[in-house]
Structure formats: structure tokens, C-alpha cells
Amino acid sequence: MSGLSPRDPVKYVRDLVNTLLAGTNTTGVFLGLLSAVTVIAAVAHLAFIFLFDSVGVAWMARGNVASVLVYTLSAMLIQNGRHFIAMGLIVGEILLHGILSVVVIGWESGFHYYIILIIPVAILSNMHATWQKVSAAIAVGLLYMGLDFVFRDARPLEDLPHTMLSGLHYFNQASTLIILGLLATVYYRLVASAEARLRLQACTDPLTQLRNRRFAMEVAQHEAAVYERGGRPLALVLGDVDHFKRINDVHGHETGDTALKAVAQALRDGVREVDHVARWGGEEFLMLLPSTEQDEALRVSERIRDAISKIDLVHNHQLVPISITLGVSLLSPGETVEQALARADKALYQGKQAGRNRVVLAGQAA
Known part of the structure; x- marks a missing residue:
């Protein structure tokens, strides 16, 4: 897919943020990040179990077993x-783990670093108003500074050897940095995925799930540039569903929508993967056929016309006839995409005048 350059950056960013934070399940960016937090934290606390057990602080090891259970429960709650x-x-x-660790084994142990991790999680949260998130981040920051002021030089309840405290300090410092890096990586991937979905949505027709006019023009301009550089030829096929207004008037707009989706599927099925099919507008469709000469473009168009005429659409036990008229043009040297489309449109009009349900080749560019 070619990149999109939104004309309104403010609207684009607003739509992107809404997409990122939409939904009430784990597909949202924040909830995906929160799920990652539970996994990373559970693994970290598993390491603490063995760490404290190895240094002979059994009660801290048991406390980390409880922490692992908390994160496991949190992951289950997110899924539900x-x-x-x-x-x-x-x-x-x-908070509890960080504060208790500071009180019991001292500030030098470095367990207070994990409290800082609450701030990015609070800021990224989509569950509260902005002022609440900012207030939570400030509160956590003030709490951290208060702990630093009170416990930096305070004597801990449990005296551990200096070498052990130093080891814990650097272990926790490294773990915090690793967790921050992992969270940033997860968040980046989630944002990239959400942005890709938004871009796909921006160039997709919601009814037929074909590409829309904007995307088709971008592709056509690209293919025209390839052709001008001596590359592959480009055939353009413009189609219009015959008597579509009659289908809507007689059978209702719901049946009309069903007819358009059936036509779109026939168009998809009738082209190669390298080809492009778009809803041009209303009941009009555009096919872009790269590396396609005139005879092949006519064969493809005729095959698709025949497939559409055989669509069985029934409404109220009555068969709804569907057909399409197609105008075919090949991009000529020095010709713009707009000019080639105009010739295809003229051929389409000639087909309508001649009785519809046919393929008409456009005359050569002047």
C-alpha cells in the first residue's frame, strides 16, 4: 500500500488517537500495553523469588510469589x-512492593525504581480524563520524592551485606531500564499496527471493502509514472452497474447495497493479485490492470461482465437482474491518468447508449 499524506494533519492525528484508544477489549493500544505489563512484571517477580530465596530472605521470596499471583490474576481480569x-x-x-522493600531492606536496594513505571502507564491510560492521568502521575512523582527524602539515609529493618545491597541495586536498576525498553517497544508496535489499520480504513470503501477513489488515483498515478519511464503498460477499466437506480427504487436500498457487494466480489474474483479494483463512486467501479495489453484487457473485462450478469440476487422470491457496462482504455504515451479515464468514461457512455451490458474499447488518445 502506498503511503498516505493527509491533507488535514490535525484531523488525521485526532482520528489516529481515537482509533488507538477505541474499544473495550485487549485490541486497544493501552490494553495491549497493560497486558504486556502483567507478563513482564510476572517474569520479573519470578526472578525475585529465586533471588531472595538464594540470599536467605524467605519471607521476601514468599511475598514475590503473591506478586506473581497478583499479575496472573490481573492478566485474567484484562482478558475478561x-x-x-x-x-x-x-x-x-x-506501590506496596516498592514501599515495603524500601522500608525493610533500604533505599539502596533499588526497589523504588519500579514505582517510576507507574507514571508512563498512568499517562498512557485511556480509562480516565487527562486531568486525572496528570494528577496520578504527579502524585506518584511526589510519593517517590517523599520516599527518597525519608528513607535514603534511614536504617532499614533488615540488615543485608553491602555487597548484596549493591547487587540488588544494580539488578533493579537494570530491570527497570529493561522493562521501560520492553514497554516502549510493545507500545511502538501497537501504535504502528493501529496506524496501519487507520491507513487501510482511510483508503477502503466501507460497503464493498474495495479500495476507494483516493487510493485508486494514487495507484494510477504511480503506474502512469512507471509507464512513462518505459515500463509496463496500464489498462484502465471503468464500469457502471446498469439500471442501479431501478434496483434501489423497486427492491430497496438494502438490496442495492447487496448488489454492489456482489459486483465488488465478482470484480475481485476476476482480476489478478497485481491488479487493483476500487469503488469509483456510487455504482461505478474502476479496475487498474498493470502489464496488460489491449486484447487481454478486453478479455478480462468481458469475463467479468459475464460473471456479473450471472449473479443470482433474489429479493422477495424475485430474481433481481444485475449487469454492468464497461469502458476500457489503455494509457497512451504523454497522456495523463485523467485523460485516459476520460476516454474510458466516454467509452462507458457509448456502451450505455448502445444498450448496456457490454464492453466498449475507447478510441485512441488524440
Whole structure:
């Protein structure tokens, strides 16, 4: 897919943010990030179990078993849509674990670093108003600074050897940096995925799921540039569903929509993967056939015309006839895409005047 250059950057960013934060399940960017937090944190606390057990602090090891269970429960709650409860458990565990560790084994242990991780999670949260997120981030920052002021030089309840404290300090420092890096990576991938979906949505017709006029013109301009550089030829086929207004008037707009989707499917089925099919507007469709000469373009168009005429669409036990008229043009040297499309449109009009349900080749460019 070619890149899109939105004309209105503000609207584009607003739509992107809405897409990223939409939904109430784990497909949202924040909920995907929150799910990643539970996995990363559970793995980190598993490491703490063995760490504290190896240094002889059994009660801290047991505490980390409880932490692993908290993160496991949080992951289950996220999967079941209990996002607020899960986030509360995660934040509560980080705060309790960090504060207790600082009080019991001292500031030098470095467990306070994990409290900082709450700030990016709070900022990225889509569950609260902006002022609430900012307030939460400020509160966590003030709490961290308060802990630093009170416990940096305070004597811990549990005296551990200096070498052990130093090891814990650097272990926790490294773990915090790794977790931040992992969260940033996960967030980047989630954002990239959401942006790709938004771009796809921006160039897709919602009814037929074909590419829309905007995308088709971008592709046509690209193929025209390839042709001008001595590359492959380009055939353009413009089609219009015959008597579509009659279908809507007699059988209703729902049947009309069904007819358009059936035509779109026939067009998709009738072309190669390298070809492009777009809804040009209303009941009009455009096919772009790269590397296609005149005879092949006519054969493809005739095959598609025949397939569409055989569509069985029934409404109220009555067969609804569907047919299409197609105008075919090949891009000529020095000709613009707009000029080639105009010739295809003229051929299409000639086909309509001649009785519809036919393929007409456009005259050569002057």
C-alpha cells in the first residue's frame, strides 16, 4: 500500500488517537500495553523469588510469589474486560512492593525504581480524563520524592551485606531500564499496527471493502509514472452497474447495497493479485490492470461482465437482474491518468447508449 499524506494533519492525528484508544477489549493500544505489563512484571517477580530465596530472605521470596499471583490474576481480569480492577491491582502491587522493600531492606536496594513505571502507564491510560492521568502521575512523582527524602539515609529493618545491597541495586536498576525498553517497544508496535489499520480504513470503501477513489488515483498515478519511464503498460477499466437506480427504487436500498457487494466480489474474483479494483463512486467501479495489453484487457473485462450478469440476487422470491457496462482504455504515451479515464468514461457512455451490458474499447488518445 502506498503511503498516505493527509491533507488535514490535525484531523488525521485526532482520528489516529481515537482509533488507538477505541474499544473495550485487549485490541486497544493501552490494553495491549497493560497486558504486556502483567507478563513482564510476572517474569520479573519470578526472578525475585529465586533471588531472595538464594540470599536467605524467605519471607521476601514468599511475598514475590503473591506478586506473581497478583499479575496472573490481573492478566485474567484484562482478558475478561475488568480493566479498572486489573489496573488497580497492578498499581497497588507496585506501590506496596516498592514501599515495603524500601522500608525493610533500604533505599539502596533499588526497589523504588519500579514505582517510576507507574507514571508512563498512568499517562498512557485511556480509562480516565487527562486531568486525572496528570494528577496520578504527579502524585506518584511526589510519593517517590517523599520516599527518597525519608528513607535514603534511614536504617532499614533488615540488615543485608553491602555487597548484596549493591547487587540488588544494580539488578533493579537494570530491570527497570529493561522493562521501560520492553514497554516502549510493545507500545511502538501497537501504535504502528493501529496506524496501519487507520491507513487501510482511510483508503477502503466501507460497503464493498474495495479500495476507494483516493487510493485508486494514487495507484494510477504511480503506474502512469512507471509507464512513462518505459515500463509496463496500464489498462484502465471503468464500469457502471446498469439500471442501479431501478434496483434501489423497486427492491430497496438494502438490496442495492447487496448488489454492489456482489459486483465488488465478482470484480475481485476476476482480476489478478497485481491488479487493483476500487469503488469509483456510487455504482461505478474502476479496475487498474498493470502489464496488460489491449486484447487481454478486453478479455478480462468481458469475463467479468459475464460473471456479473450471472449473479443470482433474489429479493422477495424475485430474481433481481444485475449487469454492468464497461469502458476500457489503455494509457497512451504523454497522456495523463485523467485523460485516459476520460476516454474510458466516454467509452462507458457509448456502451450505455448502445444498450448496456457490454464492453466498449475507447478510441485512441488524440
